[in-house]
Amino acid sequence: MDMHAAITTDAIAMQDRWCAHNYKPLPVVIARAEGAWMWDDQGRRYLDMMSAYSAVNLGHGHPRVLRTLIEQASRVCVVSRAFHTDRLGPFLARLCALTGLDGAVPMNTGAEAVETAIKAARRWGHKVKGIPANHAQILVAEGNFHGRTTTIVGFSSEPAYRDGFGPFAPGFRTVPYGDAAAMEAAICPNTAAILVEPIQGEAGIVVPPEGYLRLLREMCDRHNVLLILDEIQSGLGRTGKWFAHQHEGIRPDGLCLGKALGGGVMPVSAFVARRDVIDMFVPGNHGSTFGGNPLAAAVGLTALEVLEEEGLVERSAELGLHMMDRLAALAHPAIRAVRGRGLWVGVEIDPGFARARAVCEALMAHGVLSKETHETVIRFAPPLVIDRADLDWAIDRFAETLDAMRA
Numbered sequence: 380m381d382m383h384a385a386i387t388t389d390a391i392a393m394q395d396r397w398c399a400h401n402y403k404p405l406p407v408v409i410a411r412a413e414g415a416w417m418w419d420d421q422g423r424r425y426l427d428m429m430s431a432y433s434a435v436n437l438g439h440g441h442p443r444v445l446r447t448l449i450e451q452a453s454r455v456c457v458v459s460r461a462f463h464t465d466r467l468g469p470f471l472a473r474l475c476a477l478t479g480l481d482g483a484v485p486m487n488t489g490a491e492a493v494e495t496a497i498k499a500a501r502r503w504g505h506k507v508k509g510i511p512a513n514h515a516q517i518l519v520a521e522g523n524f525h526g527r528t529t530t531i532v533g534f535s536s537e538p539a540y541r542d543g544f545g546p547f548a549p550g551f552r553t554v555p556y557g558d559a560a561a562m563e564a565a566i567c568p569n570t571a572a573i574l575v576e577p578i579q580g581e582a583g584i585v586v587p588p589e590g591y592l593r594l595l596r597e598m599c600d601r602h603n604v605l606l607i608l609d610e611i612q613s614g615l616g617r618t619g620k621w622f623a624h625q626h627e628g629i630r631p632d633g634l635c636l637g638k639a640l641g642g643g644v645m646p647v648s649a650f651v652a653r654r655d656v657i658d659m660f661v662p663g664n665h666g667s668t669f670g671g672n673p674l675a676a677a678v679g680l681t682a683l684e685v686l687e688e689e690g691l692v693e694r695s696a697e698l699g700l701h702m703m704d705r706l707a708a709l710a711h712p713a714i715r716a717v718r719g720r721g722l723w724v725g726v727e728i729d730p731g732f733a734r735a736r737a738v739c740e741a742l743m744a745h746g747v748l749s750k751e752t753h754e755t756v757i758r759f760a761p762p763l764v765i766d767r768a769d770l771d772w773a774i775d776r777f778a779e780t781l782d783a784m785r786a
């Protein structure tokens with residue numbers, strides 16, 4: 380074993396020894412990244428087809444984001460919400476203008492934005508809709524992923540997310556995803572909200588039938604129920620629109636955002652909603668020490684500006700079509716389905732050919748980093764700044780990898 384390989388082995392062994400084993404990372408040690416490319420500790424280059432689950436939509440180390448980060452960090456970073464800052468207002472004003480919503484609660488991680496949405500929906504149900512105290516119900520979809528808090532995993536349909544972590548909070552009911560009739564049938568007088576992802580990411584990039592969100596919108600209006608969308612992964616350009624719900628021309632009552640909102644450098648999330656929902660929060664009833672800190676707000680605003688000014692949303696739409704066409708054209712016997720929207724595509728691998736994990740490991744050896752979701756789906760979700768030629772290169776490597784595995 381050469382010296383460099385020994386360093387890699389050490390890094391993996393050390394992480395393995397001291398870090399909880401709540402993930403199963405690929406055996407690569409990332410030491411540096413720029414744009415859509417990452418380098419390991421031995422200087423080998425990989426194309427990032429994963430974008431940290433969409434946290435890195437702007438690419439690694441975007442120069443404008445880094446400039447904001449450094450400038451703001453040297454001015455002021457964290458003051459808590461005990462005081463006003465000159466950064467929070469401009470950030471949230473921009474966010475509300477983009478979403479067409481009226482106000483926002485700044486948080487840090489995605490799960491916190493979802494927790495905030497759940498609190499807002501329940502309180503709205505009790506205080507505005509008139510649901511009896513502690514009886515508000517929220518309808519969620521089978522196959523959902525909304526984060527890892529105990530409340531949220533309590534309504535997950537993935538056994539691994541739940542096993543041993545109960546008892547779980549009541550007040551949620553699960554309905555098959557993509558089935559509008561089943562959702563409407565589940566609505567009862569105590570239903571405060573429907574909470575869904577417009578496209579289910581962790582479930583394997585599952586795109587619901589055309590018109591699903593429009594039907595949810597209509598039934599929410601009919602039954603006085605809030606439509607809350609979790610666009611933590613699908614939002615901010617990933618699907619070729621600013622928000623995935625814009626593909627159906629609807630507007631939600633509440634929207635959870637995160638991941639790319641932090642410009643790829645820090646956790647920034649928000650729950651954005653219409654006025655009567657956001658007004659459920661009053662001094663003292665909700666909060667976060669770090670939420671909305673001036674560093675996060677400055678970075679968040681720059682992230683939104685970069686997405687807009689660099690045309691990354693349009694780029695995602697255009698390159699996404701290209702990626703989808705090319706993946707579909709591979710027509711490889713190992714591929715059972717290709718689905719997605721924008722630069723967000725799931726490739727379903729025939730389990731008789733190989734596990735998706737094995738394909739990701741082989742892809743890594745060909746210089747492309749991605750990650751399986753569940754046992755059978757490989758996700759391709761490069762930073763939106765990726766060059767067309769680099770995208771083509773990744774797809775060529777994917778075809779090559781599948782052929783090498785077949786041989």
Ligand SMILES: *Cc1c(COP(=O)(O)O)cnc(C)c1O
Nearest residue numbers: 488489490524525526609611612
């Ligand atoms: C990642 C994700 C979350 C959770 O975000 P964290 O920042 O990991 O807490 C919630 N919802 C969706 C759809 C996600 O993809």
